[in-house]
Amino acid sequence: TVNECRREFDYVFTTGGIGPTHDDITADSIAKAFETELYLHPEVEALIRQRRAPEEVMVARLRMARIPLGGVLIENPTGGPPGFQIENVFVMAGVPAVMQAMASSLDGHRLPGGRPVRSRSVGAYLGESQVAAQLTDIQDRYSDIDLGSYPFYRKDGYGTNLVMRGVDEKRLEQMLAEVKQMIVDQGGKPIVE
Structure with a gap:
């Protein structure tokens, strides 16, 4: 499985299974x-x-010092044994907080970042079914941006939060404007928090 994944994907992350037990x-x-x-x-x-x-x-603890030849250590800022990287495979601890600390220690040379993903959100006291068809139309015009709808209930009633995520700031703002106008067209009032 690792070999299939490392051939198909730029990066492969595994968590857990590098502790002291059998x-x-x-x-x-x-x-x-x-x-x-x-x-x-x-x-x-x-x-x-x-x-x-x-x-x-x-003897059990020293199992955590076993690294494959060719592997490079991944720092463990929590003070425990490190993980390791070999080619595009990153092996880190299974405890979520430790894994997150290890992932945060990876520098931009080993794990170069892409363009930052930006998000915009707007809510309205409209049900998802009231805006479903319009959201599909908008999403079709902005295939480079993810558009999600999330129902909510507040003391004022039911509604929908609409969240847009993408890397192109200008396109994101254009989509946001269309979503706000769609809310107005459906008889709602955009809520931007």
Whole structure:
């Protein structure tokens, strides 16, 4: 699966399976996919050995220092063992907060960003069914922008929030203007928060 994904996609992210237990097999699986061996990374081994523990605990912990040959460490800002990257595959911890910290540590050279995705939103006290056909028409004209509708209920009644996401600021503003006009045409009042 990893080999299929790494050929088809620019980046592949895996989370979990790099801990100290027998069922933490992600490093083994990635090494197998890349037809390489695992080794104890000296920097990670030193980090783990700094925390004294009985030998059987240390043996388990040292599993977290196993990195495939050719892998590059992904910093773990929380202080635990790092993840690793090999080619376009990024292997990080499974604990969400730790994974997020690791992902945040990736620099622009290893994970260059694209154009920022911008968003605009507008609400109205109109039901989704009242605007469904018009939203389809607008979305068809702006295929480069995602348009989502999200129903809400407030003390004033039911309505719909319309959220637009895209990278072209000018097109986003044009779409927003059309969506606002559509709301007015349907007898609603645009709510911009």
